[in-house]
Amino acid sequence: MEKKSAMVLVVVIGVILLGVVIAGKQSQDSLLKEVLKRQAEILKAQARIENQLLVPDSGGLSGILSRQQDLERRVAVLENLLRGPQAGGPQQAQRQGPPPEDYTKIYDIPVDHSPVRGNPNAPVTIVAFNDYQCPFSARFHPVILDVLKAYPDKVNFIIKNFPLSFHPQAIPGAKAVLAAGGQGKYFEMADALLADNKDLSEERFKKEAEKLGLNVEKFMKDYKDNDARWQDIIQKDLTLGQNVNVQGTPTFYINGHKSSARDLDSWKKEIDNVLNDPASK
Structure with missing residues (x-):
């Protein structure tokens, strides 16, 4: 098995159909059908990827990572579809993908209500x-x-x-x-x-x-x-x-x-x- 340093993520699928604002019933029907179709495809693909974790000799983590990254791109397309005509429609969505990760950026992540494991004053x-x-x-x-x-x-x-x-x-x-x-x-x-x-x-x-x-x-x-x-x-x-x-x-x-x-x-x-x-x- 290859090193587990490959970044393997489960994709977040943000499908909120009630938030879709579309002008015209015909346009709405067409877009909703497309969204539902792609959502079903993505969920099936996600299930296949998760099952790969349980199968020996399934191409290693790098193979799973490659399939996961492809799934992330498909999710980005779906999210753009949900934004409707303002995002340029399906044609524009096809040209867009998830933004690249920025590992230099520092995010503010407060402890808030979360318990801390280990030395609370650790560096x-x-x-x-x-x-x-x-x-x-x-x-x-x-x-x-x-x-x-x-x-x-x-x-x-x-x-x-x-x-x-x-x-x-x-x-x-x-x-x-x-x-x-x-x-x-x-x-x-x-x-x-x-x-x-x-x-x-x-x-x-x-x-x-x-x-x-x-x-x-x-x-x-x-x-x-x-x-x-x-x-x-x-x-x-x-x-x-x-x-x-x-x-x-x-x-x-x-x-x-x-x-x-x-x-x-x-x-x-x-x-x-x-x-x-x-x-x-």
Whole structure:
């Protein structure tokens, strides 16, 4: 298997049909049909890409990355279609793609409501925008745990929620983690769900809560009764993610910079660069 440093992202498909403003019924019908057709194609392609993670000898991560990048371009075309005639219509959309990543830009990512794992005063902060049902979020989470072990006092870690619309169990997973946080087991629950995210049902949450030594009755009460609170936190994370140009999960930031690191060696290089930079001291 090739190094996991290839940047593999699950594409965010922002299809909000109610936001489409089109003059004329005929134009609307035509555009909606095109959008629905392309949306169906993209979702099928995304499912195929996710399944590749479970198949040995499927072309390696570089092959998956290539297919993922093609899917991102198709999503960009779909987004331009949704903007309607003002964006130049389908012909103009075909010529446009996602903007290139800017790894030099520093984004403001406040800690806000998010728990911090590790030394809160560490000079390096890694933020992950995760989806608990996303196979890629699950795949790269253990690498972050290795990073924290390698830099116990120098690096801390924050999770922001970015549930994708085509992962219906992502929001329940995020709520379970938040509810576990009420008993001091936020990251422990996150680790458990990302270690095996095939089943994100309430029964699974109960089992994990019991394994973690939580008061299961209180956990489930918090999970359900605080639904509006959890929704508000998740929505704040989603809005933040959109503001800092998150396009898929997982998306990582190191001291505000987007990071392409996906294996331990790559993370060490980025972290050491930060630690050795006089400006960061």
